[in-house]
Amino acid sequence: MTFYDRGTILPGLIIGLCLFLSPFIYNGGKAGKAPVPELTPKAKEAKQCVAPKPYMTAWHMQLLDNWRQEVVREGSRYFNANQDLWWNNQFDGQLLEKWRRFITSSDASTPGATGKTYYKSLQVTCMECHSNKSKFCDECHNYLGVSPYCWDCHVQPKEDKQ
Amino acid sequence: MNFILGMVIAAIGMGPVVMIPLVGVGLLKLNFFFGVIVPYAALAIFVIGMIYRVMNWSRSPVPYRIPTTAGQEFSYPWIKSNPIDNPKNTYGVVARMIFEVLTFRSLFRHTKLEYRNTETGPKIDYEWEKWLWLAALAFHYSFLVIFLRHFRFFMDPVPGFVLILEKLDGFMQLGLLPINGLGAPGVYLTDMLLMLALTYLLLRRIYIPQVRYISLPADYFPLFLILTLGTTGILMRYLIRVDITAVKELAIGLFTFHPVAPAGIGVIFYVHLFCLCVLISYFPFSKLCHMAGIFLSPTRNLANTSRIVRHVNPWNYPVKFHTYEAYENEFREHMIEAGLPVEKGLDSEPAKEAEE
Numbered sequence: 001m002t003f004y005d006r007g008t009i010l011p012g013l014i015i016g017l018c019l020f021l022s023p024f025i026y027n028g029g030k031a032g033k034a035p036v037p038e039l040t041p042k043a044k045e046a047k048q049c050v051a052p053k054p055y056m057t058a059w060h061m062q063l064l065d066n067w068r069q070e071v072v073r074e075g076s077r078y079f080n081a082n083q084d085l086w087w088n089n090q091f092d093g094q095l096l097e098k099w100r101r102f103i104t105s106s107d108a109s110t111p112g113a114t115g116k117t118y119y120k121s122l123q124v125t126c127m128e129c130h131s132n133k134s135k136f137c138d139e140c141h142n143y144l145g146v147s148p149y150c151w152d153c154h155v156q157p158k159e160d161k162q
Numbered sequence: 163m164n165f166i167l168g169m170v171i172a173a174i175g176m177g178p179v180v181m182i183p184l185v186g187v188g189l190l191k192l193n194f195f196f197g198v199i200v201p202y203a204a205l206a207i208f209v210i211g212m213i214y215r216v217m218n219w220s221r222s223p224v225p226y227r228i229p230t231t232a233g234q235e236f237s238y239p240w241i242k243s244n245p246i247d248n249p250k251n252t253y254g255v256v257a258r259m260i261f262e263v264l265t266f267r268s269l270f271r272h273t274k275l276e277y278r279n280t281e282t283g284p285k286i287d288y289e290w291e292k293w294l295w296l297a298a299l300a301f302h303y304s305f306l307v308i309f310l311r312h313f314r315f316f317m318d319p320v321p322g323f324v325l326i327l328e329k330l331d332g333f334m335q336l337g338l339l340p341i342n343g344l345g346a347p348g349v350y351l352t353d354m355l356l357m358l359a360l361t362y363l364l365l366r367r368i369y370i371p372q373v374r375y376i377s378l379p380a381d382y383f384p385l386f387l388i389l390t391l392g393t394t395g396i397l398m399r400y401l402i403r404v405d406i407t408a409v410k411e412l413a414i415g416l417f418t419f420h421p422v423a424p425a426g427i428g429v430i431f432y433v434h435l436f437c438l439c440v441l442i443s444y445f446p447f448s449k450l451c452h453m454a455g456i457f458l459s460p461t462r463n464l465a466n467t468s469r470i471v472r473h474v475n476p477w478n479y480p481v482k483f484h485t486y487e488a489y490e491n492e493f494r495e496h497m498i499e500a501g502l503p504v505e506k507g508l509d510s511e512p513a514k515e516a517e518e
Contacts (some may be wrong), residue, residue: 023316083493145320
């Protein structure tokens with residue numbers, strides 16, 4: 001069996017495949033473990049965020065954006081953990097909710113059980129418990145290469161170095 | 163083939179691609195199978211398939227120069243030639259290939275025949291088909307950027323070029339729609355561009371009769387597959403979010419050979435992943451393989467040296483010659499005896515008969 005133009009085709013093929021398999025080469029068989037955001041004692045004490053953890057993990061950016069819109073546009077300053085999760089008032093329908101639960105295969109959309117009312121504020125409410133930005137926010141954001149623009153406008157909280 | 167039949171066949175092919183992971187992960191909870199085994203199998207098929215395909219191509223000899231000559235050939239220095247569209251050496255070929263691969267130059271020049279109605283009846287027009295070129299360019303570059311952006315899941319730590327791409331791609335800092343609930347995370351331009359370009363390429367196949375006539379299931383299926391891939395990706399980013407830290411844990415596990423299938427990733431992710439697995443395992447055996455084939459196209463990658471260089475057929479076998487000199491040496495005596503003219507006489511002297 002004759003292979004013509006091996007001198008150009010083989011190197012080309014190898015370069016192409018190496019580009020495709022570059023993540024294997026870059027990682028070199030080892031990578032950092034997936035980060036686990038660290039909870040402050042205060043956050044641990046509260047037990048539950050404004051919504052359940054799976055929901056907060058996946059959807060916190062939308063919750064924060066909703067809070068921003070509602071506060072800035074509508075002047076609505078308070079968030080009730082049972083009634084105000086966005087799918088409860090924006091979409092009417094149990095079917096959609098069931099489908100969402102199936103597709104996310106989690107109880108991510110279970111409304112918050114605390115029933116508390118919160119003041120909608122990143123700096124005042126969120127950062128009160130999660131005062132450790134570098135250990136809580138940045139861990140996952142850096143791991144995934146996400147750079148949210150929260151702190152372009154908001155004042156970054158000072159952290160107590162323990 | 164009837165175009166509706168073609169689309170139906172492609173859609174029938176698409177059905178299982180969505181249903182298998184929905185059932186397999188959503189109901190049967192086969193997370194490890196769909197998160198680890200299927201991706202590894204697909205990757206193996208891709209790598210081996212590509213090697214097979216390219217090496218199979220390299221078995222075809224290309225003895226003659228067959229480049230498409232889209233400009234004046236080089237002849238005399240005082241005749242203006244086109245060194246890129248009719249390359250005379252490797253430099254020209256490299257320039258031609260760069261333009262071909264990066265800007266789809268030959269597609270750019272593509273024209274289509276159209277009938278224009280005038281008062282005296284229909285007239286033929288050759289219309290520059292810029293929309294196909296534009297949509298193809300938008301689609302390919304969007305796909306490339308989206309593919310490279312995904313490296314944030316494949317590589318740890320995230321390399322700098324991915325962060326720059328994300329910044330550029332999401333520079334609008336807007337949500338999907340100006341509706342509460344869709345304001346975050348920020349929209350990526352390439353997501354939208356990819357879907358628009360794909361939709362155009364699909365509608366073009368359906369709308370233009372000539373293109374519709376030559377469209378087969380193998381044309382619709384990749385479009386459907388990439389549309390589904392894009393739709394699930396967009397859904398996952400903007401509407402049905404999943405825990406992406408766990409997603410990266412799974413992806414990094416695959417790329418470091420320490421596979422894990424973390425719990426709590428939504429089914430939508432497995433649909434997305436399965437679409438990708440089908441895409442890359444289908445890749446080497448379909449028209450999508452033009453990604454490798456473009457570099458092996460003899461009409462593009464050969465210099466037009468048909469006249470400058472002598473080309474010898476590489477599979478010429480050695481022919482046994484019997485020259486006239488040898489023939490005469492063999493039969494000289496007989497020839498002289500029979501009175502036939504010879505070039506050389508018997509005693510290696512010039513024969514008198516031959517001179518006369």
